[in-house]
Every structure is written in structure tokens, then in C-alpha cells.
Amino acid sequence: MSFKAWKITVLLGVSVVALPWGLSHADDQKDPQHSVVDIMNATMKKGQWKKLANGEASPADAEKLVKLFDELHLTKAPHGDAKSWNEKTTELWEAAQAAAKGEPGAADRLKTAANCRMCHQAHKG
Ligand code: HEC
Structure with a gap:
């Protein structure tokens, strides 16, 4: 895997994991x-x-x-x-x-x- 593809994979992985947490966190904190x-x-x-x-x-x-x-x-x-x-x-x-x-x-x-x-x-x- 090229470095660029690796980076994109990591970024996608992070956003998929972070998104639900980020949303519920935002709800808790910022409702x-x-x-x-x-x-x-x-x-x-x-x-x-x-x-x-x-x-x-x-x-x-x-x-x-x-x-x-x-x-x-x-x-x-x-x-x-x-x-x-x-x-x-x-x-x-x-x-x-x-x-x-x-x-x-x-x-x-x-x-x-x-x-x-x-x-x-x-x-x-
Ligand atoms: C970014 C948008 C925005 C700005 C800028 C803004 N208002 Fe409002 N204001 C609203 C909205 C929307 C409502 C109606 C809220 C509702 O009825 O649920 C409101 C309602 C009010 C109310 C509630 C009582 C009423 O008259 O219905 C007051 C008091 C008020 N505004 C004062 C001000 C004053 C004074 C300023 C300027 C210095 C101002 N607002 C600027 C969006 C704004």
C-alpha cells in the first residue's frame, strides 16, 4: 500500500470510529x-x-x-x-x-x- 493510501485508510478508520462518539459527545455537551x-x-x-x-x-x-x-x-x-x-x-x-x-x-x-x-x-x- 502506498503511503498516501495508507494515510487515507487511517483517516477513514479514525473518522468512522470517532463520528458516533463525536456526535453523542456533542449532544451531551452542547445540547x-x-x-x-x-x-x-x-x-x-x-x-x-x-x-x-x-x-x-x-x-x-x-x-x-x-x-x-x-x-x-x-x-x-x-x-x-x-x-x-x-x-x-x-x-x-x-x-x-x-x-x-x-x-x-x-x-x-x-x-x-x-x-x-x-x-x-x-x-x-
Ligand atoms: C442572529 C439572529 C438574531 C439577532 C442578530 C438578534 N435576534 Fe433577537 N431574536 C431572534 C429570533 C429568531 C427571535 C425569536 C425567538 C422565538 O420566538 O423563538 C428573537 C427574539 C428576540 C426577543 C424576544 C422577545 C420578542 O421580542 O419576541 C428579544 C427581546 C430580542 N430578540 C432582542 C434582540 C435585540 C435587541 C437584538 C439586537 C441588538 C436582537 N434581538 C438581535 C434572532 C436574533
């Missing part, structure tokens, strides 16, 4: 605990996200927001297109991570991703 409305109240309603965008959130608050946006992106779209929901919530989560790390440009990225109207129009019933 959303909060509804979208809960997450909205905890991240958006009082402008909590804005503190993060402006670099005013404490590290604990920043971590909490990132975690809640992670949960948000694991929830199913309450309304509208699943792909669009996935893109919007993934960007929100990634922008929050970037802001928590203080990356340049993260504030603008988060402000764009947290556009209430843009997302509510597409996904709020």
Missing part, C-alpha cells in the same frame, strides 16, 4: 440549554453584546456571551431558512469570539452580526 428568547434576553435585550463590542465587558461576561452565542448557533431556526440562520448565528458567535480576544475590527464585525432587524426579519415569527 442547547436555553431557548432563543432566553438567549436574546441574556445577550441582546439590555445591550449586553454592545459592551463586548466596545471592549467594556468583563472577561467573565465576555465568556458568557460567547457561550450563549455558541448555544444560539446550535439551536434550530425558529423561522426562515436554516442555511441563513446558520450563517447569521455562526458569524455572531465568531464575531463575539473575536471581540472577546480584542481582535482589530471585531467591534464592527460584531455590530454588523448583531443587527436586530436583519435577523428578526428573516427568522422571528
Whole structure:
């Protein structure tokens, strides 16, 4: 067997073994605990996200927001297109991570991703 074929075999073997474990692990660990409305109240309603965008959130608050946006992106779209929901919530989560790390440009990225109207129009019933 060539080295390349060997590598592919190993990779396939690993993913076949790892997949069911990976999925059930993800379910255990990442099953959303909060509804979208809960997450909205905890991240958006009082402008909590804005503190993060402006670099005013404490590290604990920043971590909490990132975690809640992670949960948000694991929830199913309450309304509208699943792909669009996935893109919007993934960007929100990634922008929050970037802001928590203080990356340049993260504030603008988060402000764009947290556009209430843009997302509510597409996904709020
Ligand atoms: C990535 C998408 C997304 C973004 C961005 C977003 N929301 Fe939401 N929001 C939703 C969805 C979806 C619902 C409806 C959830 C449901 O009814 O199950 C919702 C519901 C809410 C609710 C619950 C109460 C109600 O009005 O029905 C509040 C409050 C809220 N959003 C505030 C905000 C604010 C403020 C912003 C902007 C700073 C914002 N949201 C940005 C997706 C988003």
C-alpha cells in the first residue's frame, strides 16, 4: 500500500470510529440549554453584546456571551431558512469570539452580526 493510501485508510478508520462518539459527545455537551428568547434576553435585550463590542465587558461576561452565542448557533431556526440562520448565528458567535480576544475590527464585525432587524426579519415569527 502506498503511503498516501495508507494515510487515507487511517483517516477513514479514525473518522468512522470517532463520528458516533463525536456526535453523542456533542449532544451531551452542547445540547442547547436555553431557548432563543432566553438567549436574546441574556445577550441582546439590555445591550449586553454592545459592551463586548466596545471592549467594556468583563472577561467573565465576555465568556458568557460567547457561550450563549455558541448555544444560539446550535439551536434550530425558529423561522426562515436554516442555511441563513446558520450563517447569521455562526458569524455572531465568531464575531463575539473575536471581540472577546480584542481582535482589530471585531467591534464592527460584531455590530454588523448583531443587527436586530436583519435577523428578526428573516427568522422571528
Ligand atoms: C442572529 C439572529 C438574531 C439577532 C442578530 C438578534 N435576534 Fe433577537 N431574536 C431572534 C429570533 C429568531 C427571535 C425569536 C425567538 C422565538 O420566538 O423563538 C428573537 C427574539 C428576540 C426577543 C424576544 C422577545 C420578542 O421580542 O419576541 C428579544 C427581546 C430580542 N430578540 C432582542 C434582540 C435585540 C435587541 C437584538 C439586537 C441588538 C436582537 N434581538 C438581535 C434572532 C436574533
